[in-house]
Amino acid sequence: MRKHPLNFVSLLCLALAIAFLSPRRAVADDEDPPSRVARLSHTDGAVSFQPAGTDDWLDAVVNRPMTTGDKLWADQDARAELHLGSASLRIGSTTGFNFLNLTDSITQIQITEGSLRVRVKRLDENETFEIDTPNVAVSILRPGTYRVNVNEAGDTTVVSVRGGEGEVTGGGQAYTVNADQTATFAGTDQLNADVEDYAGDDDFDNWCNERDHREDHSASIRYVSPDVVGYEDLDDYGGWRPVPEYGTVWFPHTTIVGWAPYRYGHWVYIAPWGYTWVEDEAWGFAPFHYGRWVTVGGVWGWVPAPAPVVGVAYVRPVYAPALVAWVGGPGFAVGVGVGAGVSVGWFPLGPREVYVPSYPVSRAYVTNVNITNTRVETTVVNNYYTNVVVNKNVTVTNVTYVNRGGVTATNGAAFSGGQSVSRNIVKVDARAVASAPVSVGAPAITPTRQAVLGTGASARVHPPAALANRAVVAKTAPPPPPPTFEKQAAAIRANGGRPLAVAQTRQLQPPPTQAAARPNIKMAPAAAAPKPITAHPAVAAKPGPPASGNKPPAATTTTNKPPVAAANKAATAPPAARATNDRPPSARPPASNAPNPAVEQKHQEQLDALRKQQDQERQKLEQQQLKEKQTLDQKKASDANQAQVQQKQQQQLEDLEKKHDGQQQQLANKQAQEKGKPASEKSDKSKPKSDRPPGR
DSSP states (O other): OOHHHHHHHHHHHHHHHHHHTSOOOOOOGGGSOOSOOEEEEEEESOEEEEOTTOOOOEEOOTTOEEOTTOEEEEOTTOEEEEEETTEEEEEOSSEEEEEEEEOSSEEEEEEEEEEEEEEESOOOTTOEEEEEOSSOEEEEOSSEEEEEEEOTTSSEEEEEEESSEEEEEETTEEEEEETTEEEEEEOSSSOEEEEEEOOOOOHHHHHHHHHHHHHHTOGGGGTSOTTSTTGGGSGGGEEEEEETTTEEEEEEOOOOTTOOTTSSEEEEEETTTEEEEEESSTTOSHHHHSSEEEEETTEEEEEOOOOOOTTSOOOOOOOOSOOEEEEOBTTTTBOSSOOTTOEEEEEEOOTTOOOOOSSOOOHHHHHHHHHTTSOOOHHHHHHHHIIIIISOOOEEOSOOOTTGGGOEEEEHHHHHTTOBSTTSBOOOOHHHHHHSOEESSOOOOOOOHHHHHTTOOBOSOOOOHHHHTOOEEESSOOOOOOOOHHHHHHHHHHTTTOOOOHHHHHHTSOOTTOGGGOTTEEEOOOOOSOEEOOOOTTOOSOOOSOTTSSOOOOOOOOSSOOOHHHHTHHHHSOHHHHHTTTSOTTOOOOOTTOOOHHHHHHHHHHHHHHHHHHHHHHHHHHHHHHHHHHHHHHTTOOHHHHHHHHHHHHHHHHHHHHHHHHHHHHHHHHHHHHHHSOGGGOOTTSSOOOSSOOOO
């Protein structure tokens, strides 16, 4: 009775394998996909997301990679945070956000209304970072912190610079905004510009500062490249341990017995990379798009992308959609395609194992995506490129993969439909896994619309159509909008289910010179050399950012009035500025709780010591649980006994997490008490600590 189904699966898998062996092609270096994406790392309140090429608004899902054409909407009292390399982007309430362009050298953002705060830590010589609003284009010229506010009417933009230098273009004019200045630009065809000293931070800025502090004081930055997106979330959810063969390895703290990488999340389809992993855990970005995984003592650990080395040219880590190898073959029922009864399986790549993209790339790209994510020789990478891309040999037979035993499999519908993998796991036989062929490429499956949308539910809130389609001024011409999903799906199907090359995608878009390609983009008229803005003499108080953290009020259009910054000063100045109008223009509110660097360091050391102690406790428990499991396996215990032991071990892990949470909360309370004491009562051991809570 079993023979016929096996023969059917064997024939189907063979047919799928033949289809997958269809020729790939190498591409030129300038046709490579971007080596970076943005990560949606945090949301508060109602934040909705629209994937490029669709008109669907969904509830935003943390860890979703974002790229050109993706949009966000933060509703009333909502906030969102993104990371892009070493830069952070934070979105305030009632804000419309869109990536007009995101490449290795260009970041072009559209803000139709609301607030955006950007901190840029590094800006390459030829890098463009531009924020386009309904009446001006803001260019970031130097590393620093910038805030852009757009009012509801869309005719006023306020630009605040905290360290750095910006250039604002619009109405045939260009202005320079320097550090510690707030400039207001009113009007559309002709700008009315005014500048004031920076007035101080509001609630939105304070929230941004707290997030910056958390990022700056992360212990994980010691072990990873600063451009590894998501490193700041690792501290609260795991610990670092030295491993002789691999260096310092990060081990996640999980309460799931049998947890494995790339098992608790879902697959989404994001052009031009194709199928992309989105992890469920809050920390689940860096370890799934950079570095490699390995098991040490039966426990999974992440080997990070190599940190920068002094004296060696720095190469930015290259983002990958999922660093896995794929398995399939007769008897295992895990194929390289989708069909009735066929499933898809994969396992994480280990250190020094080569990742070969399933999407068209150049030889240089294959080299960079590997050497920046693991320690592997260039000659090994070149051999893979020659065998897979040039000679079309996608099945690997001469490599011993260290993580082959960590296979996860799901059915084809769940894989190509953006469904949760952990809820749709296909159980596989260990012996079949050991003999199954390994493929370096992802399944050649045409995505469904749900694969692009992912697991996000239909959003309850989204921007009004007029706001979503509001035109903005651009200094740099953005590319045409991404093609619709329907166009892409048809082209992918014609391409045998394989991702399209960048050049193929361009053929689906209108020519950049066609005016209809970007009806909501107004190119800024040519402007003379940038000039500084002169403050209006009638202004007595600094405008500052809006006290609500959202947006400035609509501009006054009545003639014969002072510039809009003066007209709006009473409404936009924070309470401290309004209450002390007699303060000298250059003065700032006193820092009543300024941190003491020595005490900050002491508190960080306390937290690091506690985490190290907790990690040792967890390591001891994990080793004990591993011995119990090995003993149980040797006795060939029944399923009931195994389930009982697994339940007991899971409870042990949960109890340990509760204990550790309590310890960290006690330390946080103690440090908060020290911080709250008056200066006269503070000893050298009881001064302000980091405002970053140590809890998970």
